[in-house]
Amino acid sequence: MRKDGQPLCLKDYLSAHGYKASEKATKQFKASELIELIKDAGLLGRGGAGFSTGIKMSAVPSAKEEGDMRYLVVNADEMEPGTFKDRWLLEGNPHQLIEGIIIAALAIKAPVAYVFLRGEYKEAERRLEHALHEAYDAGVVGDGLKIHIHMSAGRYICGEETALLNALEGRRAIPRTKPPFPQVSGLFGKPTVVQNVETICNLPHIVANGAAWYKSLGRAIDAGTKIFGVSGKVKHPGAFELPMGTMGKDIIYEHAQGLLDGLKLRAFMPGGASTDLLTAEFLDVPMDYSSMAKMKTRMGTGTMIVIDDHTCPVGLLVNLERFFKQESCGFCTPCREGLSWVHDTLLAIEEGDGRVSDLEILRQHGKLLAPGSTFCALAPGASAPLLSGLTLFADDFMQHISEKRCPYRT
Amino acid sequence: MLTDDEKAEIDKEIAKFPHKSHACLDALLAVQKHRGYISDETLAMVADYLEMSPTELSGIASFYNLIFRKSVGQSVIRLCDSVSCWIMGYEAVRNEIKEQLKIDFGETSADQRFTLLPAQCLGACDKAPALMIDDDLYTNVNKDNLKEILLAHENKGPCHVATSDRKDEKRRTTTMSKGLPVGPRL
Numbered sequence: 196m197r198k199d200g201q202p203l204c205l206k207d208y209l210s211a212h213g214y215k216a217s218e219k220a221t222k223q224f225k226a227s228e229l230i231e232l233i234k235d236a237g238l239l240g241r242g243g244a245g246f247s248t249g250i251k252m253s254a255v256p257s258a259k260e261e262g263d264m265r266y267l268v269v270n271a272d273e274m275e276p277g278t279f280k281d282r283w284l285l286e287g288n289p290h291q292l293i294e295g296i297i298i299a300a301l302a303i304k305a306p307v308a309y310v311f312l313r314g315e316y317k318e319a320e321r322r323l324e325h326a327l328h329e330a331y332d333a334g335v336v337g338d339g340l341k342i343h344i345h346m347s348a349g350r351y352i353c354g355e356e357t358a359l360l361n362a363l364e365g366r367r368a369i370p371r372t373k374p375p376f377p378q379v380s381g382l383f384g385k386p387t388v389v390q391n392v393e394t395i396c397n398l399p400h401i402v403a404n405g406a407a408w409y410k411s412l413g414r415a416i417d418a419g420t421k422i423f424g425v426s427g428k429v430k431h432p433g434a435f436e437l438p439m440g441t442m443g444k445d446i447i448y449e450h451a452q453g454l455l456d457g458l459k460l461r462a463f464m465p466g467g468a469s470t471d472l473l474t475a476e477f478l479d480v481p482m483d484y485s486s487m488a489k490m491k492t493r494m495g496t497g498t499m500i501v502i503d504d505h506t507c508p509v510g511l512l513v514n515l516e517r518f519f520k521q522e523s524c525g526f527c528t529p530c531r532e533g534l535s536w537v538h539d540t541l542l543a544i545e546e547g548d549g550r551v552s553d554l555e556i557l558r559q560h561g562k563l564l565a566p567g568s569t570f571c572a573l574a575p576g577a578s579a580p581l582l583s584g585l586t587l588f589a590d591d592f593m594q595h596i597s598e599k600r601c602p603y604r605t
Numbered sequence: 606m607l608t609d610d611e612k613a614e615i616d617k618e619i620a621k622f623p624h625k626s627h628a629c630l631d632a633l634l635a636v637q638k639h640r641g642y643i644s645d646e647t648l649a650m651v652a653d654y655l656e657m658s659p660t661e662l663s664g665i666a667s668f669y670n671l672i673f674r675k676s677v678g679q680s681v682i683r684l685c686d687s688v689s690c691w692i693m694g695y696e697a698v699r700n701e702i703k704e705q706l707k708i709d710f711g712e713t714s715a716d717q718r719f720t721l722l723p724a725q726c727l728g729a730c731d732k733a734p735a736l737m738i739d740d741d742l743y744t745n746v747n748k749d750n751l752k753e754i755l756l757a758h759e760n761k762g763p764c765h766v767a768t769s770d771r772k773d774e775k776r777r778t779t780t781m782s783k784g785l786p787v788g789p790r791l
Contacts, residue, residue, distance in 0.1 A: 273728050274725055275726065276725070276726040277726065277730050278730070279728040279730045309621075313728070314634075314671045315724065315728075315742075316728070317741075343621045346631070347630075347671070348630045348633070348669035348670075349669045349670035349671035349672070350669055365627040365628060365629040367668040383623055424730070426693075426733060427692050427693070428692065432730070432731035432733075433731045468726075500688055500692070500730070502692070506692055511688065514686070514691045518688070518725065518726075524668075
């Protein structure tokens, strides 16, 4: 990455050993060996779910005959509020992504790859398109692989992998039933692997340096490095590539240099709007998927949102739930109907029109939105900050209700 | 009638997919670039070109927030109202836009110059609040530099004009106060 924010051009990238890994993967590895390597390295999907990339790839059935179609899709539909890591990778180093695509396509024997890019990421589109031209002109991609950039027409739900496939096929972006999983029947009914931008960007480094090296990078349980980020009222907000398992407190107080003067940390969300609201105690938990799962929470995208003591937590929840309400695709009842009620009830409390009984109603909705009641992860994502916020900020809720106003408003 | 330019752009998108209809969203976005929004007539023409029924295409188009089915101003301002921008005070920017352009979310200015829409997280949370005017992202926006941003955009001209009429790409690099544009510049 360049300090001035400009993308690495092909020359820069080549001089930093660029496209050496894809060359190595082409010449020295069979597809199955690549998947084994990725499995051994312990690479986990960086979109937020943290599922093993190698296992996901190995679920693609082996081609019965040459020419059987299969697709690689890169999920570059970054829209989780508070998340800005993929933009950084796309704009800062597009060639790294292209090299990763070459490797992933080799591993699953896909002749076609689509980059599903968020419609608002125009700068990323310009840079990626330019890099693609450079890469094809220089012959580093090879004739056997077609890489298309597809600009999304919007909506958060497109980040859900099966909804993304529907969007890519030019349909309404409603999630599909699983099974069949996309690896068996995905895009246009063909075997498809969908991977997040950051996940793909890890592949060249794994191929170049091996699984053992990659594993050794992690500080706690999971392997590799992670793009962490901090937003909110801190002195130095930004994205930082750090070892997986770096403590939350190091990320916020060292790399983001702590909160602005006069503010204290009240809570934080470890990785986007669909993760739990957590207290400062969780800053001592290593930030990786396994360590956070042990604490019964999720790391999500790893881009942290800091909530300071001057920000109204009820207002925060109104904002979060409005987002989910608006972005619900409308397919499942708890999500379509429930989120509207959740938002309206929260708003009433925030505006000083709440009742004590509202809190129980909100908790009930939270449970109805929890995993298992809906098709996809949007509703559980909306439930996480709601349920954790109701517990964590119980006093604030009561104060709003008893004083019939928002105490944070002057 | 779709223009030759529009047809050529749609054909380029169709080439990426096994069947014409798969490119319907790309086709609508391509046409919208020229026309600003997708009217019922435009929708019917695109549907016809892709061998789809207008009803089917309309059902798809209405799902997506970047396809405008109502007319918009020459430029669209998309102000992020998601969590990080909320914490960093996007509401002050919204109020300032209200003050300067007399428009709120969903409204178009009387001179048809700007439409203001809320945007979901623009992925610039470390430089919040953020907004986009057409294809350009502006970050660390506050009520003081908003005027400067609008003015810079004014000089650049509206987005949906034929590409050949576009002002020199270089003009878009207008450097403004620190941390502002993440501009083009390839």
